[in-house]
Amino acid sequence: MNSDSIWERLxxxxxxxxxxxxxxxxxxxxxxWEDEVPAPFEVRRFLPLPSLSYEPADCHIGGPGERDFAPHVDQTNYSVVVAEQIVVKWLTPPVPLPHPALDVLAHLARTGFPHTAPPYAALLAGSRVLALVTGYLPDATDGWTWCVDAAESADTAFAPALGTLAADLHLTLATLPGEPTGRSGDARVQDQARRAEDALDEALALTDGPDGAWLRTVAGRLRAELTPPPTAAPMIRIHGDLHVGQILRWRDGYAVIDFDGNPTVAEADPYQPAARDVAQLTTSIEHVAQVAVRRRGTAPERAASWAAEAKAGMLGAYEARLAENGRPDLLDKSLIRPFEVEQECRELIYAARHLPRWRYAPMGVLRTWMEKA
Incomplete structure (x- = not known):
């Protein structure tokens, strides 16, 4: 395959x-990529690529070997592992600029943030992002596997590490320049609350059958919890899609990945309270509990108890880390519940539009909340 045919294929x-x-x-x-790439392509480099080594079995192809991820890996895009050192995530389809990952990956590279796959580069063609290039983390397992294993065994030892990682991420992203000026953060949060009510209305319209009938009986209670209180929380650059599936457990610990933003929320503000990410992380722990009930036969009461303990451990470590670094102001805990309720509405919308079998998870979480109340 010569260079002309490669660029033509791209x-x-x-x-x-x-x-x-x-x-x-x-x-x-x-x-x-060491050479200049032809127009209309552009390579944005964040860190130098590692030297690619060849295995003996690769000599016949004249270059390092590559492989796909295993078939069981659930991913929207198409990722390729090269020489067991680099992951190239091809965006399917290519994404128009601005792409949220570009600024974030560049900032994580500049600051030396250690808890992510090394961000190497992005490949663009004109105004579209074709691929993101990061390091390969050996022996990595995503949270929909390792965290469900933890739920099944009632193990919450991971929770403090998860909270510390999330806090370190927010402490780093809070230093990313470009925070919007003009309207106050509280005004923007109130705008987001109106969008959250729209999400509840859409979830009610899309959820049918017995689940939909039950949801309508608790809609008033959910709506009351959607309205966030006034807040002075700073608006920082957030991850935007921070659930346990974005946390890899690998050979050297935990790493957060995938800074592409939330694919289910159109035109989401990249600058939001840190509580937005925290709420998505806590709800994803509760989703893990529902997965353990559904797929592993874990008793519902045991799964709910595990989720409550894991959330508490995660939040405690998160707050402690912010305090250690003199930034307890980054988290307004009063925002977590409204954001959690909104997240479950969006999970129901996602299930109705894209993955009907997923509906059991947000419905299970909502039923657990309502029974507790």
């Missing part, structure tokens, strides 16, 4: 995404 990505039939293209492309 120009066709909008109509014809990469698949396993393009084996070898990704590794060959990385080898060409």
């Amino acid at each position: 120009l066709s990505l909008r109509e014809k995404p990469l698949t396993e039939r393009d084996r070898g293209l990704t590794a060959a492309l990385l080898g060409m």
Whole structure:
């Protein structure tokens, strides 16, 4: 595969995404990045690429080997591992600029944030992002596996590490320049509250059958919890889609990945209270409990108790880390509950539109909340 054919193939990505039939293209492309790339392509470099080593079995192809992720890995895009050192995530389809990951990955690289896959580069074509290039983390397992294992065994030892990681991420992102000026953060939060009510209305309209009938009986209580109190919390750059599936447990600990933003929320403000990420992380722990009940046969009461303990451990470590660094102001805890309720509404919308079998998880969380109340 020569360079001309590679660039020609990449120009066709909008109509014809990469698949396993393009084996070898990704590794060959990385080898060409030392040279200037032809128009309309652009490489934005964050960190130097590692030197790619060859295994003996790769000698016949004249370059480092590449492989897809295992078939069981649930992902929207198409990722390729090169030489067991680099992951190239091909966006399917390519995403128009501005893309939230570019500024965040550049900032994490500049600050030396250690709890993520090393951010190396992004490949653009004109005004679209084709691919994001990061380091490969050996022996990595995503949270929908390792955290469900923890729920099944009633193990909450991971929770403090999770809270510390999230706090370190927010402490780093809080130093990213570009916080919006003009309207106050509280005014923006109140605007978001109106969008949250719209999300509840949409969830009610899309959830049918017995689940929908039950949801309508508690709609008033949910609506009352959606309204956030006035807040002085600073608006910082947030992850935007921080759930346990974005937390890898790998050979050297835990790492947060995927800074592409929330694919289910159109035009989300990248600058929000840190409580937005915290709420999504806490609700995802409760979703894990529902998965353990559904798929592992864990008793509902035991799963709910595990989730409550894990959330408390995570939040305690998160707050302690902020306090250690003199930034307890980053978290307004009174915002967590409204954001949690909104997140469950959005989970129901996502299930109705894209993944009907997922509805059991947000419905299980909502029923647990209402029974507690």
